[in-house]
Amino acid sequence: DVTHFSSREITKTMDEVTYTNSEGTEVTGTLAEAVENAKENTTITLNRDVTLTTPVDVGKQVTLDLNGHQITNAEGYTADYLVSVKRGGDLTIEDNSSEKTGAITSGTIPCGVKMTISGEDNDKTAAKLTVDGGTIQGATYGIAGNGARHNTEITINDGTIKTKSGNGTGIYHPQDGSLTVNGGSITGNTGIEIRSGSLTVT
16 A cells, blocks of 8 residues: 655654653644743753754743754745744753764754844843754854844853854854853854854853
């Protein structure tokens, strides 16, 4: 027998992960649903590679353990980033696998992780990102902010921030915010381009 799947069914399956929701029940859904339904200050651990059809927007305190897996984009993906940290979001990215192969990566989408998203105009609420491990790569920027949206806090403790080979900027920081680099690797045609805010490198 031959089972036929529509392209929509196949695409949806690529984005499914298993996670524990706010009620403590293990369910299956998209990574975006896992972030949306997770409790504050919880860890979402990937149990498989994820191919996104839509971006993942983080608006709460959550840790994403890549666990040796990759988050990338499906063909036809239209957003200009894979993961964002929204106002009120506090995202920690780590990779607790022994292989250390976890990544948020694309060779075609401009940005791996974006600080704030379009339509957010309340600069009084910070967007916070901490990178403790894993690789973050976009075609043009590994991590990027926006010069019209301020009050961000980025801390790089470990991991790899980079762009497609021979292209772009590892971290693009045009906004009024703080960028602290304690470790890790940041590479691109320019490693860090800071146009506003503060930069501390130890």
